[in-house]
Amino acid sequence: MNGPDTYSVFGAALSRRGFLAAGGALIVTTAIGRPVLSMAANGDAAANSLDAAVPASWIEIHADNTVLIRTGKCDFGQSSIYTAYRQIVAEELCVPIEAMTTVISGDTDRTPDGGGTFGLLRTNVLNLRKVAAYTREAALALAAQEFGVPRADVTVRDGVISGGGKSIRYGELVAGQRLDLVIPTSGEAIGFGGLVVTGNPPLKPTAEYTIVGQPLRNPSIPGKVSGETHWVGDIKLPGMLHARPVHPATLGSTLVSAGKVDGKLYPGARVVVIGHFVAVVSADEWEAVQAADQVAAATQWTEWKGLPGHEGLFAHLADKVDWSEVPARKGKANAGAPADVLAKATRVHKATYNVPFLKHAPIGPAVSLADARADGSVTVHTHSQNPQYLRMSLAKMLGTGIEKVVVRTYPGPGHFGRSNGGNAGSECEAVLLSRKLGVPVRVQWMRHDDMQWSTQSHAAIAEIRIALDERGRIAAYDATHRSPPMQDDRLIGAVLAGLPAIDAPKAGTTDFIHTAELSIADNWVYGNVPNVGEQGLGTYQVGQRESPIAVGLRDHSMRTPIQFQQNFPREVAISEAAALAGADPIQFRLDHVDNERFTVILNRLRVESGWEVRPSPSPAHGATGDKPVRGQGVSIMLRDNGYWACACQVLVTPSTGEVRVERLTIVVDPGIVVNPLQLKRQVQAGCTMGISEALHEEVGFDAGAITSTDWLGYPILTMAELPEIKVVLAPRPESGVYGQGSESANALAAPAIAAAFFDATGKPARRFPFRPEYVKKMLEG
Amino acid sequence: MIPLTVNGRKHVVHARGDTPLLYVLRNELDVMTPKFGCGLAQCGACSVLLDGEEVRACITPIAAIGHREVTTVDGLPARWARQNGHGNGHAHGDAHGDAQAGPAHPLHPVQEAWIEEQVPQCGICQFGMMIKVTELLEHNPSPTDAQIKEALTTSGPSPHLCRCGSYAAILDGAHRAARLMAARRAAAIAAAGATSTDTGSGTSGSAA
Numbered sequence: 001m002n003g004p005d006t007y008s009v010f011g012a013a014l015s016r017r018g019f020l021a022a023g024g025a026l027i028v029t030t031a032i033g034r035p036v037l038s039m040a041a042n043g044d045a046a047a048n049s050l051d052a053a054v055p056a057s058w059i060e061i062h063a064d065n066t067v068l069i070r071t072g073k074c075d076f077g078q079s080s081i082y083t084a085y086r087q088i089v090a091e092e093l094c095v096p097i098e099a100m101t102t103v104i105s106g107d108t109d110r111t112p113d114g115g116g117t118f119g120l121l122r123t124n125v126l127n128l129r130k131v132a133a134y135t136r137e138a139a140l141a142l143a144a145q146e147f148g149v150p151r152a153d154v155t156v157r158d159g160v161i162s163g164g165g166k167s168i169r170y171g172e173l174v175a176g177q178r179l180d181l182v183i184p185t186s187g188e189a190i191g192f193g194g195l196v197v198t199g200n201p202p203l204k205p206t207a208e209y210t211i212v213g214q215p216l217r218n219p220s221i222p223g224k225v226s227g228e229t230h231w232v233g234d235i236k237l238p239g240m241l242h243a244r245p246v247h248p249a250t251l252g253s254t255l256v257s258a259g260k261v262d263g264k265l266y267p268g269a270r271v272v273v274i275g276h277f278v279a280v281v282s283a284d285e286w287e288a289v290q291a292a293d294q295v296a297a298a299t300q301w302t303e304w305k306g307l308p309g310h311e312g313l314f315a316h317l318a319d320k321v322d323w324s325e326v327p328a329r330k331g332k333a334n335a336g337a338p339a340d341v342l343a344k345a346t347r348v349h350k351a352t353y354n355v356p357f358l359k360h361a362p363i364g365p366a367v368s369l370a371d372a373r374a375d376g377s378v379t380v381h382t383h384s385q386n387p388q389y390l391r392m393s394l395a396k397m398l399g400t401g402i403e404k405v406v407v408r409t410y411p412g413p414g415h416f417g418r419s420n421g422g423n424a425g426s427e428c429e430a431v432l433l434s435r436k437l438g439v440p441v442r443v444q445w446m447r448h449d450d451m452q453w454s455t456q457s458h459a460a461i462a463e464i465r466i467a468l469d470e471r472g473r474i475a476a477y478d479a480t481h482r483s484p485p486m487q488d489d490r491l492i493g494a495v496l497a498g499l500p501a502i503d504a505p506k507a508g509t510t511d512f513i514h515t516a517e518l519s520i521a522d523n524w525v526y527g528n529v530p531n532v533g534e535q536g537l538g539t540y541q542v543g544q545r546e547s548p549i550a551v552g553l554r555d556h557s558m559r560t561p562i563q564f565q566q567n568f569p570r571e572v573a574i575s576e577a578a579a580l581a582g583a584d585p586i587q588f589r590l591d592h593v594d595n596e597r598f599t600v601i602l603n604r605l606r607v608e609s610g611w612e613v614r615p616s617p618s619p620a621h622g623a624t625g626d627k628p629v630r631g632q633g634v635s636i637m638l639r640d641n642g643y644w645a646c647a648c649q650v651l652v653t654p655s656t657g658e659v660r661v662e663r664l665t666i667v668v669d670p671g672i673v674v675n676p677l678q679l680k681r682q683v684q685a686g687c688t689m690g691i692s693e694a695l696h697e698e699v700g701f702d703a704g705a706i707t708s709t710d711w712l713g714y715p716i717l718t719m720a721e722l723p724e725i726k727v728v729l730a731p732r733p734e735s736g737v738y739g740q741g742s743e744s745a746n747a748l749a750a751p752a753i754a755a756a757f758f759d760a761t762g763k764p765a766r767r768f769p770f771r772p773e774y775v776k777k778m779l780e781g
Numbered sequence: 782m783i784p785l786t787v788n789g790r791k792h793v794v795h796a797r798g799d800t801p802l803l804y805v806l807r808n809e810l811d812v813m814t815p816k817f818g819c820g821l822a823q824c825g826a827c828s829v830l831l832d833g834e835e836v837r838a839c840i841t842p843i844a845a846i847g848h849r850e851v852t853t854v855d856g857l858p859a860r861w862a863r864q865n866g867h868g869n870g871h872a873h874g875d876a877h878g879d880a881q882a883g884p885a886h887p888l889h890p891v892q893e894a895w896i897e898e899q900v901p902q903c904g905i906c907q908f909g910m911m912i913k914v915t916e917l918l919e920h921n922p923s924p925t926d927a928q929i930k931e932a933l934t935t936s937g938p939s940p941h942l943c944r945c946g947s948y949a950a951i952l953d954g955a956h957r958a959a960r961l962m963a964a965r966r967a968a969a970i971a972a973a974g975a976t977s978t979d980t981g982s983g984t985s986g987s988a989a
Contacts (some may be wrong), residue, residue: 062797077902078902078903217896218899221895221896225895225896225911227814230813231816233816234807234813241801286796286800361944362905362907363824363826364816364817364818365817365818413944414944414945447818447819474977536863646879678899681899682902685947685950687946688947689944709820711819712823717946718953720933
């Protein structure tokens, strides 16, 4: 090749760093830092050791035609970064899927981009898609030089670049060389959203896709099933100690005196106190568990009663909170004059709806291993959905630079958004203990730690008014949503130890995630309604400002955050308004949506679910006794370019209050289906979690502490309760966008089940869970 | 010093007799597939087989195990091989290599079915799920949906819980495992009729 050593490819800089005797690679990096280039020449990416301060590459093309991609996102089992990401990058590079051999994820010293693991197919994959497009264009430019033909005469297909009667594989193109492609980005890796790839390289038209759409298997499953995978809790270091925290007695208690270890019973254990953070450590894990119980019983905390209790929560939110402290936000779809129309209307549905606090409730409690060294550096082995933000938060807590902190990630128990702002819970405690003791420390939270000291999905109340016109159509829709904030990413260990942390959610911040202001997140879908008024009212976290240790009920986004809390009231209210209009609930929705994609999936849902076309409640409603009554309900949602419709058939036993879901049918139009096999499993699982939330879940708490301490206090769905679940994929590839999977699916069950309960009984269900004690009240009401 | 037989290997462990089996497996024997979930026998993430009966390792003191053999997911391939007359059924490698060295035998049909059906989401509960389904299929080679649900809900000290919501996939996996086991046994019988040598023909019915 005779070209210049550096030239521009759609704004990216391609350069030749040198020639190698063996190997060779094209390495795509970000302008703000460079990896150690030799790492790729031997093809052994896993063995490289980068400077923790320098971002790694995005994509590497090796001389053997294999491709490695890196992403700061972490997979928690839904597989998108191992399946969809590989498929999308393979499409953009025009290489076979088999070439996509390696995905490196999460580790802060081995991935370039940072950012939270959310919106994977909505926004995040666009980074790698653009990187791949830059890479393909660079390769084509190199090949054109090689062939001695104009760039326009060069094409690529199945990994083979052709032009002027010649052809060359990617691997041959890079063999024996070290090529760098530096791409433009904005943002910073440790920012909440991470780096964003900028510029506009030409993207492959989605109509030409052949790999996207294939049912690729998840390559991370075999190792998990055989036992070869190393999970976060499996990591061990020489000389490490096991720790168990002794957390405060309430969410507002301060330490009076820490208990002492009974040295006769537990000779290897010792207590560590850092501020209000108390822990017990031992080289023997079982000794640490037992000694922590013994120390907890002997530790004195101040009393605190600053919470309303879960039974008083909704009255507290309705009557005690000053909602004028935080500026209101308006819905984007607001139109017309809903208040005027409602004032004159003769038929109005008006009701208040409640969503309880929910737990992310991973099956395994948080566990982390930290290794703080004498030079002030620290490596944390954990399972985070935003490792770079965790790195930033830990550096802040330690008062050190981010270059001192490395976060390594491993497969761990799914926790559904809880760590997308960095921490799942125990990381900071492991770091503090390791720094204090000078040895690696593994902190395994027990079940009660995870239930009581993790964050929760925020509760919400909504007042909804719907005015019908003389034809029974919606003339006006008005909703006021009220919630504590979505997300608190303070490190709990830093808070307890009195060390620096980011701010708790508050009003008047430019931090769009950690704000106390409440957005309208449930995309408005009923475009035929002429008058719409939605507003969001926010407040501070329940009990946080009253807590002497500034804790209280900390919140964190969980699957479909904010939209979950707003879609439930909206969809239940729409079903009740349909009943007021005497209309079938599916037909009522068809009459009010203005998007043809909803029309298609609602019609499909009617057929696939075996829907009985009629108004609610059912003719059999009002029955009493032991014989179950059957009902049907529907819900719809627009999220992340995905159009969703769900129908549930339920059985309600009036005498016992038992609610059983018989069948759930869900139709999704996500635009392009990247991987039908994985999407189907994601949707099945998401629906199942949604049923669990609807039937069982609510965080119990008293005046000071969370009382849902284990699986008896926070029951989730069991296998015996699994209904028949029918997933219908209704792709619209011509839309040119990828919609998301499992996250959205979980939100649809609760409103559909509530509507089905109303259909079966004639009694409105304006809250969940459908536990017998609540159902009996609904049936009396 | 308490003797323990785990996945076909005999050990003498140092832990005190009141130590739950889970901690001994993970910390002393490096057998890592049983996971800590609750420590209260409420979730099933730590399930192991004791001579074919599913128990919760998080609350089972090692002193209570006696001569019964412990089988974890790591030991399922060897268990299947032994049940079908292939080799001694002992995993290769030393005690500290069992989990890392990869299976010395082809995967158990339950594990294979879990891959075929793409069962796990996060996967933390699936070790216990696979143990429980193995126990079920050893007693009932062709269970109904209701029997699978019963096994994973009411037959043990607690339901086996999955937070990701993989229950529908687990049902598919259990049925596929039942079919695979039947096919393997039929193939093994046919192979035994054709030749008297042990050629590991138990994989001949593989759907992989």
